[in-house]
Amino acid sequence: ALFEAVPAEVGARWQDKMELPFVDPLTGGPMRMNRHKVIAMALNVGNEGNLQRLSDGYRINPGALTDYLNATLTAEEWQFVQGVWDTIDTLWPEIARIEREVNGVAPDKVDAREVATPFGPLRGGYYPAVYDTTRDYKAEENKGRESDLFEGAYTRATTRASSTKERAEAVKRPILLDLGVINRHLGEVIHDITHREVVIRANRFLTNERVMRTIDAALGPEIRKQLRPWLKFVANSWAIERAGNEGFGKFIG
Numbered sequence: 001a002l003f004e005a006v007p008a009e010v011g012a013r014w015q016d017k018m019e020l021p022f023v024d025p026l027t028g029g030p031m032r033m034n035r036h037k038v039i040a041m042a043l044n045v046g047n048e049g050n051l052q053r054l055s056d057g058y059r060i061n062p063g064a065l066t067d068y069l070n071a072t073l074t075a076e077e078w079q080f081v082q083g084v085w086d087t088i089d090t091l092w093p094e095i096a097r098i099e100r101e102v103n104g105v106a107p108d109k110v111d112a113r114e115v116a117t118p119f120g121p122l123r124g125g126y127y128p129a130v131y132d133t134t135r136d137y138k139a140e141e142n143k144g145r146e147s148d149l150f151e152g153a154y155t156r157a158t159t160r161a162s163s164t165k166e167r168a169e170a171v172k173r174p175i176l177l178d179l180g181v182i183n184r185h186l187g188e189v190i191h192d193i194t195h196r197e198v199v200i201r202a203n204r205f206l207t208n209e210r211v212m213r214t215i216d217a218a219l220g221p222e223i224r225k226q227l228r229p230w231l232k233f234v235a236n237s238w239a240i241e242r243a244g245n246e247g248f249g250k251f252i253g
Helices: 008-015 035-043 048-057 062-072 075-089 092-103 137-148 160-169 180-206 209-219 227-236
Strands: 017-023 030-034
Touching: 008 035, 017 035, 017 062, 030 035, 035 062, 035 075, 048 062, 075 180, 092 180, 180 209, 180 227
Parallel strands: none
Antiparallel strands: 017 030
């Protein structure tokens, strides 16, 4: 519904090639990208943490970046950006609930940053900070950690503590400018909300020694050894491409 709400004539321009008034830190030449990547830039200015990551990762002054966005984006494009922030925010009550029930502590919510635009102020909002593995080998290295984990950091990424930690450790890593992050993030969070508690209970059941012996006696150890990889697949099915997740590793040892 987010993308369908964008007028056809506006969306048609999102494939336009653009040259930005900035230097590409990867090539040293002018920064060039399709317009939809500029929209992705705007999605990262709704809170202070993402704005800092975006400006540091691409070595752009935050003021110059926001000035460029205001000179470039239309009212409909800013409306789309706020709509994305609002949609992500609707999941917050369930995110807080599951963190409270699983970990015993409700997470801190990332504060929105008001965004001044030529069409009036926007509330701002949270947006997932995903790093571009094609522009930064550190992001690729973090992505490789996922195969052994239950994923879930897309939830903890909405906490202030996690945001502060990433700002200290990853300020020079470029943000992924891809609108596909929207659906991927929503899918991951919904999957986490609906599956995390069940996966944790199932893992505790499958690692119970009495249960393991019973399965071995009835089906054999080879069948039993297939159950936890299957459970990992269920846990990871929406998050297998998310770079840098810490996930549920602490629950499975």
